Each structure stands twice: as C-alpha cells, then as structure tokens.
Amino acid sequence: MPTNQVILVDDYDQPIGQAEKHFAHEQGLLHRAISIVVFRYQPESGLEFLMQKRAACKYHAPNCWSNSCCSHPLPKESIYDAAHRRLKEELGLSLPIVYLDRLRYEAKVSETMIEHEIDHIYVAHDDGQSIVPNPEEVSEVKWVKLSDCKHGMYAFKKDYEVSPWCHWVMQIVLNHQSKILSLL
Numbered sequence: 001m002p003t004n005q006v007i008l009v010d011d012y013d014q015p016i017g018q019a020e021k022h023f024a025h026e027q028g029l030l031h032r033a034i035s036i037v038v039f040r041y042q043p044e045s046g047l048e049f050l051m052q053k054r055a056a057c058k059y060h061a062p063n064c065w066s067n068s069c070c071s072h073p074l075p076k077e078s079i080y081d082a083a084h085r086r087l088k089e090e091l092g093l094s095l096p097i098v099y100l101d102r103l104r105y106e107a108k109v110s111e112t113m114i115e116h117e118i119d120h121i122y123v124a125h126d127d128g129q130s131i132v133p134n135p136e137e138v139s140e141v142k143w144v145k146l147s148d149c150k151h152g153m154y155a156f157k158k159d160y161e162v163s164p165w166c167h168w169v170m171q172i173v174l175n176h177q178s179k180i181l182s183l184l
Contacts, residue, residue, distance in 0.1 A: 004020055004021050004022070005018045005021065005074065005075050006018065006019060006020075006021045006024045006029075006031040006032065006033075007031055007032040007072070007073055007074075007075055008024065008030065008031050009030055009031060009032050010030070011030070011104075013102070013118045015032075018075045022059065025059075025060060025113045025114060025115065026113060026114075027114075028106065028114030028115075028116045030104075030117070030118065031072065031116070031117055032072060032073055032079065032117070032118055033070065033072050033073075033117040033118065033120070034070065034071055034072065034073060034079060034082050034083045034120050034121075034122065035067050035069070035070045035119050035121045035165070035169045036067065036069040036070070036083055036121075036122045036124060037049050037050070037067050037068050037122075037123050037124075037169065037170070037173050038068040038069075038091075038093065038095065038123075038124045038125075038126050039123060039124070039125055039126060039146075039180055039183075039184075040143065041184050046146065046147055047145070047147070047177075047180070048146060049067075049143070049144055049146055049149075049170075049173070050068040050091075050126065050141055050142075050144075051065050051067065051068065051141065051142055051144050051166075052065070052066055052067075052068060052069065052090070052137075052140070052141050053065050053066075053138065053139045053140040053141070053142075054066055054139070054163065055135060055136055055138055055139045057136065058137075059113070060109045060113040060115075061109050061110075061163045061164065063139070063161065064163040065142075065160045065161065065162050065163065065166065066163035066165070067163075067166050067169045067170065068087075068091065069083075069087050069090045069091060070086075070119075070163075070165070070169075071086040079120045080097070080099075080122075083097050083120070083122045084097065089134060090133070090138055091131050091133055091134070091138065091141070092129075092130070093124070093131060094129070095124040095125065095126070095127060095129070096125070097123065097124045098123050098124070098179075099120070099122055100122060100123050100173065100176050100179065100180075101121050101172045101175075101176065102119060102120045102121060103118070103119050103121065103168050103172060104118045104119075105117060105119065105165060107164035107165060108164075109163075109164055115164060115165060117165070119165065119168075119169065121169055121172055123176075123179075123180055125184060146173075146174075146177070149174065
C-alpha cells in the first residue's frame with residue numbers, strides 16, 4: 001500500500017480517487033482523515049486527555065500541539081484500521097477505540113498548505129500502557145484536564161501553539177462527554 005497517498009472524497013465522504021499527500025495539502029483537496037483522543041480519569045483532576053506535540057520535521061503544523069493522534073487512512077484501508085495503525089505508529093499504543101463523530105473542515109496550515117478534510121474522530125480509554133512516542137511523528141506528550149478546555153482549545157492556545165484542527169476535534173469531544181464517560 002502506498003504510504004504517501006490520501007483518499008480523496010466527495011462532500012458525502014465517498015471515495016473519488018487518491019492523491020499524493022503533499023500534493024493534496026498544497027491544492028487543498030478534500031480528503032479523508034482520522035483523529036483519536038485518548039482519555040484517562042484521575043481522581044484528583046477528573047477527566048484528562050492526551051495531547052501530542054507534532055515533531056519538528058512534520059511538513060505542516062510542526063511543533064504544534066494537537067489531539068492524541070491524527071493522520072490519514074491509506075487507500076483500501078478502513079478508517080477503523082487506520083486509526084488503530086496510527087495510534088500504534090505514533091504513540092506505541094494498542095487500545096480499543098470507539099467512533100465518536102466526524103467533521104468537515106478547511107484550514108490554512110501554512111503559506112503553501114491547506115487542510116481540507118472529512119475527519120473521523122475516535123476516542124480511546126488509556127489503560128496504563130507506556131506511551132512511546134515515535135520521534136518522527138511526536139516530540140512530546142502531555143495530559144490535559146478536559147475541564148481546562150470547556151470552551152474549546154482557547155485557554156490552551158494562550159500558552160501553546162495548537163494545530164488548526166485541534167479546536168474543532170476537541171469541540172466534538174466536549175459535545176460527547178457523556179459517551180466518553182460511559183467508556184470509563
């Protein structure tokens with residue numbers, strides 16, 4: 001399977017082709033994506049989620065904080081399988097995942113790159129596994145209290161540079177808190 005290809009989709013998330021990942025981002029072509037948010041419950045701080053700092057070598061949004069894991073399914077790969085694969089590749093985690101929702105967004109991520117995605121959002125409950133960030137993908141991880149983001153990522157953005165899509169992903173997460181709590 002070509003690892004540098006993304007699945008191009010129409011407005012209804014139906015595949016219409018594929019393109020080289022860099023080209024799709026340069027042209028702002030609508031493509032399929034995945035986002036995963038890993039949660040844990042801590043008695044002293046409540047519900048927390050894992051954020052990653054994207055590696056400096058990433059070709060767009062380098063050094064930005066983002067949701068636990070984000071990527072793209074490969075051609076002929078299911079969205080669910082891609083989410084499992086990328087969680088393992090980026091963070092070394094093998095966790096059960098639960099589909100939450102999807103969103104469509106478009107955001108300029110640099111002078112030459114545009115994210116235009118239908119992003120399928122999954123959540124996972126941390127089971128205490130060691131997190132082993134892949135240095136080619138992730139430079140740092142940190143747990144953040146969900147209550148600190150009750151108005152989206154705005155409070156977090158005061159202190160950290162956040163990826164353009166993270167705010168929208170976390171807004172969906174905040175809208176589905178009861179479903180997330182039922183997974184604990």
